[in-house]
Amino acid sequence: xxxxxxxxxxxxxxxxxxxxxxxxxxxxxxxxxxxxxxxxxxxxxxxxxxxxxxxxxxxxxxxxxxxxxxxxxxxxxxxxxxxxxxxxxxxxxxxxxxxxxxxxxxxxxxxxxxxxxxxxxxxxxxxxxxxxxxxxxxxxxxxxxxxxxxxxxx
Amino acid sequence: xxxxxxxxxxxxxxxxxxxxxxxxxxxxxxxxxxxxxxxxxxxxxxxxxxxxxxxxxxxxxxxxxxxxxxxxxxxxxxxxxxxxxxxxxxxxxxxxxxxxxxxxxxxxxxxxxxxxxxxxxxxxxxxxxxxxxxxxxxxxxxxxxxxxxxxxxx
Numbered sequence: 001x002x003x004x005x006x007x008x009x010x011x012x013x014x015x016x017x018x019x020x021x022x023x024x025x026x027x028x029x030x031x032x033x034x035x036x037x038x039x040x041x042x043x044x045x046x047x048x049x050x051x052x053x054x055x056x057x058x059x060x061x062x063x064x065x066x067x068x069x070x071x072x073x074x075x076x077x078x079x080x081x082x083x084x085x086x087x088x089x090x091x092x093x094x095x096x097x098x099x100x101x102x103x104x105x106x107x108x109x110x111x112x113x114x115x116x117x118x119x120x121x122x123x124x125x126x127x128x129x130x131x132x133x134x135x136x137x138x139x140x141x142x143x144x145x146x147x148x149x150x151x152x153x154x
Numbered sequence: 155x156x157x158x159x160x161x162x163x164x165x166x167x168x169x170x171x172x173x174x175x176x177x178x179x180x181x182x183x184x185x186x187x188x189x190x191x192x193x194x195x196x197x198x199x200x201x202x203x204x205x206x207x208x209x210x211x212x213x214x215x216x217x218x219x220x221x222x223x224x225x226x227x228x229x230x231x232x233x234x235x236x237x238x239x240x241x242x243x244x245x246x247x248x249x250x251x252x253x254x255x256x257x258x259x260x261x262x263x264x265x266x267x268x269x270x271x272x273x274x275x276x277x278x279x280x281x282x283x284x285x286x287x288x289x290x291x292x293x294x295x296x297x298x299x300x301x302x303x304x305x306x307x308x
Contacts, residue, residue, distance in 0.1 A: 103196040103254025
């Protein structure tokens with residue numbers, strides 16, 4: 001079993017998880033501070049999905065930190081299978097949420113020009129939250145691929 | 155190299171590709187017949203992405219058919235790597251297009267109630283096209299997983 005950059009119980013893995021939590025939390029924070037977001041299903045779903053992403057990544061970040069501290073080896077097939085399933089589920093949900101939020105943001109911005117007509121609508125916050133969600137998803141997808149690779153190499 | 159259900163050059167693979175083409179074509183047909191779809195970026199992107207999906211799957215369906223006819227073996231690492239990359243790219247694009255179209259459909263239907271206010275808007279066609287796109291994506295994702303599995307088993 002070789003050590004893989006970003007695998008479970010490594011410094012790379014810990015940083016990857018921490019960055020996922022940070023971007024997901026930023027996305028939730030920006031979206032929750034945008035007035036009237038609750039009227040749009042896609043944005044509510046974005047918050048729910050980023051919340052799940054943040055919780056999952058936070059849990060794994062603590063596990064990585066603990067494993068680093070007590071020098072525990074997390075590279076066993078059962079644990080890695082669990083990480084693979086969780087990572088793939090959260091990554092797919094995050095991607096779906098990011099894409100649907102992006103679809104709505106583009107609609108507001110370009111197609112039905114809500115952003116120009118109703119300038120109390122916090123469009124820039126919607127955009128920023130969606131961008132953070134995409135960043136969180138891209139790191140989550142990286143983790144999911146690394147875990148899948150690890151599982152395949154057992 | 156074992157034969158995998160739905161792998162390249164098998165009857166299962168041919169059916170899977172044919173179903174992908176059928177659902178993608180149905181999605182394009184329904185969306186293109188919906189008046190005014192061109193005013194919405196997400197729906198234009200859905201057509202573009204389903205077009206790519208249909209072309210790619212059609213090409214592979216022909217290849218599968220040819221391989222079945224002349225009893226050619228498509229199970230070699232170079233070809234399967236090519237299929238993996240193509241399948242993953244088209245599957246991810248289809249998923250992104252389906253999710254953003256679904257985000258816009260839900261927005262029209264529930265959040266800003268465009269469907270009730272403007273009944274010339276062909277909401278049911280938008281919904282049907284999005285549903286077909288999700289079906290096409292789910293089969294495309296199945297193919298992508300089968301190809302990845304095949305590649306991993308070389």
